[in-house]
Amino acid sequence: DAGVTQSPTHLIKTRGQQVTLRCSPKSGHDTVSWYQQALGQGPQFIFQYYEEEERQRGNFPDRFSGHQFPNYSSELNVNALLLGDSALYLCASSPDNRGTEAFFGQGTRLTVV
Amino acid sequence: QKEVEQDPGPLSVPEGAIVSLNCTYSNSAFQYFMWYRQYSRKGPELLMYTYSSGNKEDGRFTAQVDKSSKYISLFIRDSQPSDSATYLCATTQAAGNKLTFGGGTRVLVKP
Numbered sequence: 001d002a003g004v005t006q007s008p009t010h011l012i013k014t015r016g017q018q019v020t021l022r023c024s025p026k027s028g029h030d031t032v033s034w035y036q037q038a039l040g041q042g043p044q045f046i047f048q049y050y051e052e053e054e055r056q057r058g059n060f061p062d063r064f065s066g067h068q069f070p071n072y073s074s075e076l077n078v079n080a081l082l083l084g085d086s087a088l089y090l091c092a093s094s095p096d097n098r099g100t101e102a103f104f105g106q107g108t109r110l111t112v113v
Numbered sequence: 114q115k116e117v118e119q120d121p122g123p124l125s126v127p128e129g130a131i132v133s134l135n136c137t138y139s140n141s142a143f144q145y146f147m148w149y150r151q152y153s154r155k156g157p158e159l160l161m162y163t164y165s166s167g168n169k170e171d172g173r174f175t176a177q178v179d180k181s182s183k184y185i186s187l188f189i190r191d192s193q194p195s196d197s198a199t200y201l202c203a204t205t206q207a208a209g210n211k212l213t214f215g216g217g218t219r220v221l222v223k224p
Binding site for chain 1: 209210
């Protein structure tokens with residue numbers, strides 16, 4: 001079992017650009033959540049997708065959007081990048097909406113310059 | 114005030130010692146409590162979760178939840194250098210809901 005896989009591992013973008021991060025959930029998991037983790041901080045919830053729809057959203061601006069595909073994989077899009085968007089972006093998957101069994105990927109480290 | 118507070122450390126202990134970690138939270142609606150371990154440049158790894166108040170033991174790890182004081186703890190017995198990592202507490206109101214994390218405590222176990 002490959003677990004939760006994220007791509008790319010690292011990314012450097014210029015302020016104002018747009019970025020797309022990708023996540024493949026663990027086999028058998030249909031719920032995907034995205035988190036942002038700034039250096040030295042705990043992860044902050046961005047949003048969650050279930051059955052291709054956004055179910056919950058954290059306190060993030062509309063510049064952050066996402067999508068879930070029929071195969072349960074997911075994308076996180078961030079528009080108009082700001083320096084403050086530099087962080088580790090984590091994808092977590094869980095089965096049947098049981099968030100207590102959330103498994104995280106290794107993350108995508110985004111640097112905005 | 115953050116919903117979940119955690120001392121950032123670092124907490125340095127000699128190999129073999131007991132590591133004691135704790136978090137406090139403010140929202141009494143939280144029902145599920147988790148502990149994650151995160152190595153540098155890696156994603157968090159779920160160690161344990163408990164539902165409501167009580168204790169749970171798994172090998173060298175013991176998690177405790179006291180909902181009356183809104184206090185959660187993790188104890189690591191016979192600590193090893195490989196336990197050196199950042200430990201994150203997390204909580205949620207219901208299964209499937211978003212996780213709210215503490216800021217993490219960095220632990221160093223010295224040989």
